[in-house]
Amino acid sequence: MPGVPGVHHSLQVLRFGAQGAGPKAYIQAALHADEVPAMLVAQALKRQLTALEEQGLIRGEIVLVPFANPIGLSQQMLGTHQGRFDLRDGGNFNRHYSDVTPEVLRLVKDSLGEDPERNMRLVRDALRQAVKSLPAATVVQDLKNRLLQLAVDSDIVLDLHCDNEAVMHLYALTPQAKPAAELGALLGARAILLATESGDSPFDEACSRPWYALQRECAGHPIPLGCFSATVELRGEFDTSHVLAEQDARALVRFLTLNGIVRGDIGELPQLLCQPTPLAGSEPLTARSAGVVVFHREPGETVEAGDLIADLVNPETGEITGVHCASSGVLYARNGGRWAIPGKRLGKIAGTTLIRTGKLLSP
Numbered sequence: 001m002p003g004v005p006g007v008h009h010s011l012q013v014l015r016f017g018a019q020g021a022g023p024k025a026y027i028q029a030a031l032h033a034d035e036v037p038a039m040l041v042a043q044a045l046k047r048q049l050t051a052l053e054e055q056g057l058i059r060g061e062i063v064l065v066p067f068a069n070p071i072g073l074s075q076q077m078l079g080t081h082q083g084r085f086d087l088r089d090g091g092n093f094n095r096h097y098s099d100v101t102p103e104v105l106r107l108v109k110d111s112l113g114e115d116p117e118r119n120m121r122l123v124r125d126a127l128r129q130a131v132k133s134l135p136a137a138t139v140v141q142d143l144k145n146r147l148l149q150l151a152v153d154s155d156i157v158l159d160l161h162c163d164n165e166a167v168m169h170l171y172a173l174t175p176q177a178k179p180a181a182e183l184g185a186l187l188g189a190r191a192i193l194l195a196t197e198s199g200d201s202p203f204d205e206a207c208s209r210p211w212y213a214l215q216r217e218c219a220g221h222p223i224p225l226g227c228f229s230a231t232v233e234l235r236g237e238f239d240t241s242h243v244l245a246e247q248d249a250r251a252l253v254r255f256l257t258l259n260g261i262v263r264g265d266i267g268e269l270p271q272l273l274c275q276p277t278p279l280a281g282s283e284p285l286t287a288r289s290a291g292v293v294v295f296h297r298e299p300g301e302t303v304e305a306g307d308l309i310a311d312l313v314n315p316e317t318g319e320i321t322g323v324h325c326a327s328s329g330v331l332y333a334r335n336g337g338r339w340a341i342p343g344k345r346l347g348k349i350a351g352t353t354l355i356r357t358g359k360l361l362s363p
Helices: 037-054 101-108 116-132 139-151 174-187 203-217 242-258
Strands: 014-017 026-027 061-065 154-162 171-173 191-195 227-235 282-286 291-295 310-315 318-325 329-334 347-352
Touching: 014 037, 026 037, 026 139, 037 154, 037 227, 037 242, 061 139, 101 116, 101 203, 116 139, 116 203, 139 203, 154 203, 154 242, 171 203, 171 318, 174 191, 174 227, 174 242, 174 329, 203 227, 227 242, 310 347
Parallel strands: 026 061, 026 154, 154 227, 171 191
Antiparallel strands: 014 061, 171 227, 282 347, 291 310, 310 318, 329 347
8 A cells, every 4th residue: 555654554355265166255344443343253254264164165255354444443542543534634434435337337338238147247347347447646545445446346245343332233225125134134133224325435335336326327238236235333332242253253154154155054044123224214313512411222222203312411500401312213323422512423213204315324
């Protein structure tokens, strides 16, 4: 990666199975480098995939990046790790990935035919070609390009994150609700949030949305959705448990097995703990005034419209301002800080009654 003299960043890329032997899965951890439970799950995955490979049970190709953001891993500010934003310009490490759809369309539009499998192969080849030529003027853009180069031709892309204080939840494309529900069932997700475009091009959508966009642009030619991608939020930042990491890694391996990348039979899927809901229906709870935050509801609880979620206690006057939700649903995440200023996001509810537009993800 280009940088200043004396500073070097590198990615660790682990490969299991054989390239081209079957379907490909790409899994990366901690693109927001301070979301550390993902790195712990990646280590459990490494152990489990190594054992499966030794047993000859990997049918396809699996690429695992145990820490996807070496730049963010090194960032400290006043003694606190800052891995979500680039300290040089404030950019979010999981936003503004290049949309290669126009270049892929240019490469394939005169070659597409009536065979969906052949069209899928053409698109994959074009995706590989398109990401190789992406420009990079900064070290962060170079990192983003390299991650896309590793992932963009995959059948499955899993981007492992976590929230601040949260239950297991995930984000995926609306047309891929079925595999998202299967993944959610295996992981025990309490919220599955779907959108065709969440805004600002996060990593997972940079891998899957080109297929969706090409389907619409080339309606006269059958193009399958050749990549299922999801952002998996592994509960909260403090959920660094060996037991949970092994459990989550096993669930991810079962998902790979379900999709033919690992040999085996997963048996019956666990019961789904939630129904997928639109990301546009997710309600962000924000503070209207400054104060000490006192929560009344825990992550994972079902709430009804109008319920009191938190109090804001003014330390000067003692006045208490209640924060109520406008929609019913599941409180799937809340902020770990207990001091709020006006506009601070306090929590998120997976609901169905509100419809937001524009950028749907947290900044």
